[in-house]
Amino acid sequence: MSKILEMIEKRNKAWEGAKAFLESKRDKDGLISEEDAKAYDEMEAKVKNYSIEIERLQKMDAIEDELSKPINSAIVSKPIAGQVNEPEKKGRASDEYRKDMLKAIRSNFKQVTNLLQEGVDTDGGYLVPEEYDKRLIDVLTENNIMRSLGTKITTSGLHRITVTATKPAALWVEEGGKIPFDDATFGQITIDAFKLAVGVKITNELLYDSMFPLESYIIEQFGKAMGNAEEDAFLNGDGKKKPLGIFHKDGGAMSDVTTAGVAISSDDIISLVYALGRPYRQKAKFIMNDQTIAIIRKLKDGNGNYMWQPSIKEGEPDRLLGYPVFTSAYAPLVEAGKPAIAFGDFSYYNIADRGTRSMQELTELYAETDTTGFIAKERVDGKLILPEAVHLLTVKAK
Template sequence: MKQILELREKRAKAWESAKKFLDEKRGDDGCLNTEDTAAYEKMEADVMNLGKEIERLERQAAIDLELSKPTSTPITNKPNGNPSGEEKTGRAGMEYRREFWNAMRKKNYYDVNNALQIGTDSEGGYLVPDEFEQTLVQGLEEENVFRTLATIIQTSSGDRKIPVVATKGEASWVDEEGQIPESDDSFGQVSIAAYKVATMIKVSDELLNDSVFNMEAYISNEFSRRIGAKEEEAFLVGDGKGKPTGIFNSVGGASEGVTTATVSITFDDVMDLFYSVKSPYRKKSTFVMNDSTVKALRKLKDNNGTYIWQPSVQAGQPDTVLNRPVVTSAYAPAITTGGKVIAFGDFKYYWIADRQGRSFKRLNELFAATGQVGFLGSQKVDGKLILPEAVKVLVMKAANGT
């Protein structure tokens, strides 16, 4: 923690030095010469590298904290009894958990039939135990930054209808004893489906037979990494065809807040985007953009000459633009003419629907010739912005000037 704080202070000082250098070296035309430009870009790269190192140390601290948790809980029940709580059953039971992992490790493990029959899905795999499913969800949240912003719901069927207020009624001034006009709310529906995302993991026979190899942790981490990355891409730029609908998608995504007047982003553009979101949503809003877009925003100043991007100096707190948090993703669109490049709003109105039950299936014969065993991991999920007015996007000016 001390090292993280020191790096944050170092990054803040480096950024202040870079801003001071930029102000001092600007010519009468507001630009830098070639030599000064190279020097400034190096200073800016140092700031970004410090930020990445801080993120790595924070992830390392989080992993250390997770691994330091006790692997077992003390026995508090009396012998031959369970007076302090109900015994877990079904997929939450210890028997199911034990038989599930035995089935994953061993090729012909017939003793699992009775214990696992409650966890057999329609496609022939086994639904993962409850505790392991929670591990997968936690892993997805670590891999998928968008899950920390959105609202996550659980569904047990394919589709779910979400009622949404389309228009709101209004009050009216009326004369004494005058008739009060009717003004009802109108309601619409947003349908969230369940799209399948899957991955295949191969493990050698030697590793499966090695008692030291933690297969549960390995499969959990790989599943989280692969599925989490594919999910985040869909939540941001998905077209809704066989996958979730992304925030930046032209149909079903966030509505346009502002279009830039030039081919570059200015302070006025960011300010217009900020106020294009209604105040109730703006209070809880977050900026989402690509790293390359952050680089462009770092050079912008407000009307008082203050840089609008401010680095975080406190552990666990994000960088800010106009005092609102900034979240970056490699899957957010980079700056292109005519493209949507920044999303700003309350992303709690983007709903992610996890269909209950993630399935694993062991493939014994497919990779037998190479001495490997395959594991299929899949889940069903959808994501959709249910209230378009809660999130707005900044659109770059098109090349033809329109």
């Protein structure tokens, strides 16, 4: 037996043993002690470690196979120095712009080159270099599940999306009979761009310290703050000077599934899944709060099996009835009369970034405290363009 197959067999046995241990330790209320929970967590961690080791062995095999391939022809020519076909970066994409921006930041924007003048924002400040902008988007995505699940578009103005309102229907007709024609109608959804801003203050001592990673610090702080504000709006926003959220009662997802009782049951989850149209279920996912997950993990199906399926591979989401589960601190808590879980194809949630982000420096405002302020701004909007693509589970009112 190969090493990989042996590890797979060990992982399977470990997982079965973990499940059996969990079942054997439950009391009459279906709960386990803190000590048993710790033991189970260790078993689950061991299963994940097996998965990591299996993946490592598979990569090693792939490398061995690649190295064992014969070389068909020798390399007889040397690469010509400077022979690179990459286009020259200009403007905000250039290395010069990035370096000049960092120099300007450290000098309280007293050293502003002519190159930076190309990136002056109409609202004040300087446009973020393209490399900075990309890294800021990376941070936003890492701290914002909706940016990874939704569809991102970039626009220079109002963005209109055409959506079919009615569709033609096929009918059976007699031979030689008149073929009916239906008029397909279309509607338009307009996506705007609302301003989101965040500011940080940095002591001038750090600002002038060349050893301090100022660039990374500012990007990380701005990215986390903007990512949190965006995710909250993408889930709960009312559309007034901010995006329209998935969970909002007007313009959000379809709220047509209500729990049978005041608590969420396994039957309620099944009803939610099949309330969603079959085409949308192919890419469907769950979004819920951590506290809701704590409730869901205790639910079983009609055969006594847990509906929750923990991920056995690092980096992959847990699953519920076979569908990935994403958690957000901004998803609603379980409250009577309010939606608690969203399920659907979130690619129909469109996120529109207008233009690029800009940065502005404030020196005089905080001069008394020997600090300098920095402001980052962006314009963004978000909207679910097809409500039927996402359904909500609402907890029954008491």
